[in-house]
Amino acid sequence: MISSIPSVAPRGTHAPATRARTSTPYRHDLDGLRGLAILLVVLGHVWLGRVSGGVDAFLVLSGVFVVGATLRRVAAHEFRLGPFALKVARRLLPVVVPVVIVVVVGAVLIYPPTRWSDVSEQAIASVTMTQNWWLAFEGTAYGGADVGASPFQHLWSLSVQAQLYLGVAVLLLCLGWTVRSLSHAVRRRVLITALVVLAVASFTYASIGIAQDPVWTYFDTFARTWELLAGALVGLVMMRLPLAPSVRTVLGWAGLGMLLATMWVVDGAVTFPGPWALLPVGGTLLVIVAGVRPTRVGVDALLRTRPAQFTGRLAFGLYAWHWPLLVGYLEVTGRESVPVVAGVVIIALSFALAELSRRFVETPFRAVTGPRRGARLALATLVLLSLAVPAGWIARTASLTGPSQNADLASSDAAGQLAPVDDEATTLDLDAVLSAAQDAPRIYADHCIARGTDVVVCQYGPDDATRALALVGGSHSGQWFTPLEEIANAEGFRLITYLRDECYFGEPGLDLYLSDECDAWNVAVADRLVADQVDAVFTTATRSNLIDGVRSEWVPQGYLASWQRLADAGIPVVAVRDTPWLAKNPLDCLADGGEAHSCGTARQDVLQAVSPTAQAPLGALTRTIDLNDFVCPENFCPAVLNGYPVYRDDNHLTSSFAATLREPLAAALASATGWW
Incomplete structure (x- = not known):
């Protein structure tokens, strides 16, 4: 200046x-x-x-x-x-x-x-x-x-x-x-x-x-x-x-x-x-x-x-x-x-x-x-x-089919907002790649993910449901919204979101810190969960670190403390192992003409051989699930899978791909909660 x-x-x-x-x-x-x-x-x-x-x-x-x-x-x-x-x-x-x-x-x-x-x-x-x-x-x-x-x-x-x-x-x-x-x-x-x-x-x-x-x-x-x-x-x-x-x-x-x-x-x-x-x-x-x-x-x-x-x-x-x-x-x-x-x-x-x-x-x-x-x-x-x-380019990308433009997700076969590509295809056209970059869950369009310290609560699923599952945390919890909403509609429970962008669900003051606002939000949301008497909480179980160019996973003490606080109130927790954080955005590679394998990543580069949750001191009311075998099958994390681009950036699943994981997620959730 x-x-x-x-x-x-x-x-x-x-x-x-x-x-x-x-x-x-x-x-x-x-x-x-x-x-x-x-x-x-x-x-x-x-x-x-x-x-x-x-x-x-x-x-x-x-x-x-x-x-x-x-x-x-x-x-x-x-x-x-x-x-x-x-x-x-x-x-x-x-x-x-x-x-x-x-x-x-x-x-x-x-x-x-x-x-x-x-x-x-x-x-x-x-x-x-x-x-x-x-x-x-x-x-x-x-x-x-x-x-x-x-x-x-x-x-x-x-x-x-x-x-x-x-x-x-x-x-x-x-x-x-x-x-x-x-x-x-x-x-x-x-x-x-x-x-x-x-x-x-x-x-x-x-x-x-x-x-x-x-x-x-x-x-x-x-x-x-x-x-x-x-x-x-x-x-x-x-x-x-x-x-x-x-x-x-x-x-x-x-x-x-x-x-x-x-x-x-x-x-x-x-x-x-x-x-x-x-x-x-x-x-x-x-x-x-x-x-x-x-x-x-x-x-x-x-x-x-x-x-x-x-x-x-x-x-x-x-x-x-x-x-x-x-x-x-x-x-x-x-x-x-x-x-x-x-x-x-x-x-x-x-x-x-x-x-x-x-x-x-x-x-x-x-x-x-x-x-x-x-x-x-x-x-x-x-x-x-x-x-x-620049305005012309923005208008062009905005005209592409976005995930928030269709709230009706009827089944896992039609859940994705992107048009699926041939499973045998190795490349995507530019419009498909640009659409994938916008393929976020509709919680963003519904303004159901907070940015400040206030707790924003949104409810989905049947109005007459007797059970409520709380989806809690940051965008990595929120990326599971699309299949969870489908499961909630199919199995008859309410899905209540307590989400904040650029945050997580963990007790402040231990080994976690992103911002003072994130800490304040965590304090407020923990109190709100107990006050709302939800029947169970769904959140992320691990965090990803980049140390000397190598990705590692860990279960923060702040997570464990929050889960124990909920357990003391009689609220069980279902914690999902986080999906891989990649070194680069695979969509950039696909947009430059790359294909599913060349734009992908070896599993060993982004995930530990054994989930760190296996050694974590989990409480009696905490259950963990791991869906990364479906994200990275055969020890490789491809850029395109199940006919859809897997990632919308370098660390978030596309909503369409997440929707294809409805069945394994439903099975894991049923085992963890015993609700059906």
């Missing part, structure tokens, strides 16, 4: 009107600070896999330049929202749109078609400046690049920047209108007070949120607001601070040290924008304050050097281009890290693309007088193209 709408123009362009009314000299050192901050971001991504604090520094700089200028114009009754919004779009879109177009083309060449929908969704989110919310809702943890990382992931910060620019501007404009009859000085004080209150509220919100849900909070726009406003507030008063040159020199170098140390002192991916973000934010503020007047030995002198100025001039493009180049390199080579030479090449290419982007795209569209009509039309065409192509 960078400060994208400076309040004064760099050399070679005409300064905005505000410069004529102020004696503040142009801060070339802040251009250098931009360059340093973006260089930290790039180095952190390419070689260290760490969050550097550079994004936080850019938010502070954006506050100094943009919000401060906005406040002054609102206080003077000179601010107009329409031209301001156009200026924001004119500055951001010429950077984002070329990256989106190049990445979409690259994705078609590099990625299998099964990943095109995800790329398309994120392309649209990037152009519409909503990428941060897309990542937040997907629960994407931000950090180092790896194989499978989104090439658009880094553009979340530009989305936050655009939202903050417009959101704060609207707030100031509305507040300014309410106090329009007051004097200029009073209006200014009111607006500054409002920013202080908003900054404190945002910092409090971020501090609480980072402890409860760090992934969501990292991308939350309001959680980032305090960083922008900290820059704005310091920028409004920095010229009035009576600091001696020696003091400013010390503060500047101390601030630079804080900014440089951020990458090694804290893990920003899980602590920002909470209190730990005060380290890069505070360091940036100190550098800004220290450079209000030039010095010879201060940090501002370093930031005014040609290399710093050159990097600062290309900062926006450097930020935009380095990440897709990095992710593309890792995807093509299959590496988990970047060697020194390759990293240097990636950075050099990023500089080259940034310079091309600056000269031929950014500069023409950010000129104060606006782009020529033809250039404006060209940009509009590119924007429409960057939206139309």
